[in-house]
Amino acid sequence: MPGKEPVAVVGIGQTKHVAARRDVSIAGLVREAALRALEDAELTWADIDAVVIGKAPDFFEGVMMPELYLADALGAVGKPMIRVHTAGSVGGSTALVAANLVSARVHRTVLTLAFEKQSESNAMWGLSLPVPFQQPLLAGAGGFFAPHVRAYMRRTGAPDTIGSLVAYKDRRNALKNPYAHLHEHDLTLEKVQASPMLWDPIRYSETCPSSDGACAMVLTDRAGADRAPRPAAWVHGGAMRSEPTLFAGKDFVSPRAGRDCAADVFRQAGVTDPRREIDAVEMYVPFSWYEPMWLENLGFAEEGEGWKLTESGVTELDGDLPVNPSGGVLSTNPIGASGMIRFAEAALQVRGDAGAHQVEGARRALGHAYGGGAQFFAMWVVGDTPPTG
Amino acid sequence: MSRDVAIVAFAQSDHRRHTDDLSEVEMVMPVLHEVQRQTGLKAADIGFTCSGSSDYLAGRAFSFTMALDGVGAWPPISESHVEADGAWALYEAWVKLLTGEADTALVYSYGKSSPGSVRDVLTRQLDPYYLAPLWPDSVALAALQAQALIDAGETDEPALAAIAARSREDARTNPHAQLPGARPQGGYAVQPLRTGDCPPVGDGVAAVILAAGDRARELCERPAWIRGMDHRIEAHSLGVRDLTDSPSTRLAAERAGAFERPVDTAELHAPFTSQEVVLRKALGLDDSVTVNPSGGALAANPVMAAGLIRLGEAAARIHRGESDRALAHATSGPCLQQNLVAVLEGETHAR
Incomplete structure (x- = not known):
């Protein structure tokens, strides 16, 4: 059996993420990102063999299976179209499903896209529909995750200020990213630390915004990459892991599914020391404290040591392990697209195409997404050269 | 792409107009156990799992996360979900097996139409x-x-x-x-x-197991090759x-x-x-x-x-x-x- 086909990212497009895109329909929003990805790859709709689309729950827009209605806008008529939904990790999972189509040689060039148009509905409502005999999600995601942040603080003895450092860093990085939703030019660390407490210990400025936005990528095979006008990002590994929402003994601070997923993706990419071998990380940090938590979960720091990387500036744009140079989920959160934006931003870094938030000399980057009750994980490692072997 | 993949087991529920007495997990579990019994595979033996369902039928966001309890996803599993009929979950799993990253896959889907119109x-x-x-x-x-x-x-x-x-x-x-x-x-x-x-309005579950190459021949006397x-x-x-x-x-x-x-x-x-x-x-x-x-x-x-x-x-x-x-x-x-x-x-x- 011939090995897997190498997969290259040759086109990336995003919308300018904002609180409400009242000027476009859902179709208009996704088409904008798709056209930018095609333009980046210098391809047309006719070059696309299949479309893989992802988004978070349909209640977030109030449209059941919106991909049916989006087939026309995404040039999918007469083509295969697949809709992925794996909760918050969906943007990452969607890219991986698309990558597998190329890797298995089912298709040569695939358009993958993820979106959320949160202004069409209300995510807090969408997450809070009461279901008999099931535990409620407790006032949206913040209420669910705050106790796990508190558990991390207790477990590691991290100073209370770490979360604010992450938020301040990510929001400043966002100023260098023209597509980021929040551009808070006047933000200071003091303002972050003085912002209202929403879900103790998570403050308003340590919380992701609610955004409208879409992100798209064109994935192709080796021959497609040879024809591409700009450097490709190559997929060196991709993995997904899931575990149940709630069970006795679940470690919410560092879920095993996340550790297993990272170990798998690094093994595929031949990475044995992620801290040294990964040049940039785009991780899913919807609440500031998840940066140190994921640094440990992903193997960038020993258990209990993640916050020290944050505190010492290692994760700054000019640190030796930049985390979320794009500004991350803390600055931009069209929920269903957030995972794909992480994957796409990792690819932009190794293509050397990240503009003002480019990490100098980035050759290998990690894209990370998670969702549900810290139970669904999707990751990929991309590099600036084709995978070997 | 020269890998042969087959459906080696299939099970379904008795489809009923109402299943007020069952949650989605309770509907799904016996059917998953049945396909596992047919092949002798346990959850931990399966390389990839993919499901299909709809939040709008369930009337709640992330409805598939609860159904995952029926799979017994511990230790964590390699898993995905499509917001569509399970046939598309089978397609995703088929592609996964074609890449060679897994040799077996569990595919399931479910729908409860009875609670709404x-x-x-x-x-x-x-x-x-x-x-x-x-x-x-x-x-x-x-x-x-x-x-x-x-x-x-x-x-x-x-x-x-x-x-x-x-x-x-x-x-x-x-x-x-x-x-x-x-x-x-x-x-x-x-x-x-x-x-x-x-068609009748009703509730039900289906599950299949896919396997590649010789694994399929081990698990099934006469595999249905895709x-x-x-x-x-x-x-x-x-x-x-x-x-x-x-x-x-x-x-x-x-x-x-x-x-x-x-x-x-x-x-x-x-x-x-x-x-x-x-x-x-x-x-x-x-x-x-x-x-x-x-x-x-x-x-x-x-x-x-x-x-x-x-x-x-x-x-x-x-x-x-x-x-x-x-x-x-x-x-x-x-x-x-x-x-x-x-x-x-x-x-x-x-x-």
Whole structure:
């Protein structure tokens, strides 16, 4: 059996993420990102063999299976179209499903896209529909995750200020990213630390915004990459892991599914020391404290040591392990697209195409997404050269 | 891409009008246990898991996360989910096996239509700006399609009644069917479709196990090899489509290799009698082909599982030696907007 086909990212497009895109329909929003990805790859709709689309729950827009209605806008008529939904990790999972189509040689060039148009509905409502005999999600995601942040603080003895450092860093990085939703030019660390407490210990400025936005990528095979006008990002590994929402003994601070997923993706990419071998990380940090938590979960720091990387500036744009140079989920959160934006931003870094938030000399980057009750994980490692072997 | 993948096990629930006594997890678990029993595989032996379901049917966001409890995802598993019929979950799992990253896959899907009005719920999947505000329900849209067929001289009411009668007669041998045996055609649900032309509303679950190469031969005496599989989507707006034809089904069938040699069996996902007419035409099926020996979606139509059941039923006939080459079809969206076709074969040297 011939090995897997190498997969290259040759086109990336995003919308300018904002609180409400009242000027476009859902179709208009996704088409904008798709056209930018095609333009980046210098391809047309006719070059696309299949479309893989992802988004978070349909209640977030109030449209059941919106991909049916989006087939026309995404040039999918007469083509295969697949809709992925794996909760918050969906943007990452969607890219991986698309990558597998190329890797298995089912298709040569695939358009993958993820979106959320949160202004069409209300995510807090969408997450809070009461279901008999099931535990409620407790006032949206913040209420669910705050106790796990508190558990991390207790477990590691991290100073209370770490979360604010992450938020301040990510929001400043966002100023260098023209597509980021929040551009808070006047933000200071003091303002972050003085912002209202929403879900103790998570403050308003340590919380992701609610955004409208879409992100798209064109994935192709080796021959497609040879024809591409700009450097490709190559997929060196991709993995997904899931575990149940709630069970006795679940470690919410560092879920095993996340550790297993990272170990798998690094093994595929031949990475044995992620801290040294990964040049940039785009991780899913919807609440500031998840940066140190994921640094440990992903193997960038020993258990209990993640916050020290944050505190010492290692994760700054000019640190030796930049985390979320794009500004991350803390600055931009069209929920269903957030995972794909992480994957796409990792690819932009190794293509050397990240503009003002480019990490100098980035050759290998990690894209990370998670969702549900810290139970669904999707990751990929991309590099600036084709995978070997 | 030279890897052979087969369906090696299939199980389904008894489809029922109401399952008030069961949560989704409670519905899913026995069916998962049944496919695992057939193959002797445990959750930890399975390389990839993929499911299909709909939050709108469940009436809550992230509904699939609870169903995952039925899988026993511990230690953590490699897993994905499509917001669609389980046939597309099977497609995703098939691709995963083709990459060589896994040798076995569990695919399942479920739907509970009973808690709400599925006719109304399905209006929410229409164009949200121009169509959904009018609430045209799924029976009304299928009736438009049926009338277009009658106007084009492709069928008539007696022919549709014959499809309904044949399907429910065949369902008598299907212990899982919701409507086994003759049912009155009844009055018009929406003219020209009578009650008998419409699928039952009900709840159900289906699961299959896929395996690659020699692993498939170890797990199943006569694997149902997937010789080809493809799916295609059409424009959403009914106004720009010829509702009497299904070019997406024909193209998917062509890509799946369905026309290279005749099939002996076809399991078609046609919830309405009139849609069987469209699909037979698109696929060029003549009377030599056994169509929907299970009774099809007219005998049991658990939304989000009914397409996967077509693949499972076709595979099960190959497992039993009742078919050598079968076509399985699944559909999604209003009036057959999106269609998937798989061609399954048994090896001839097997018993």
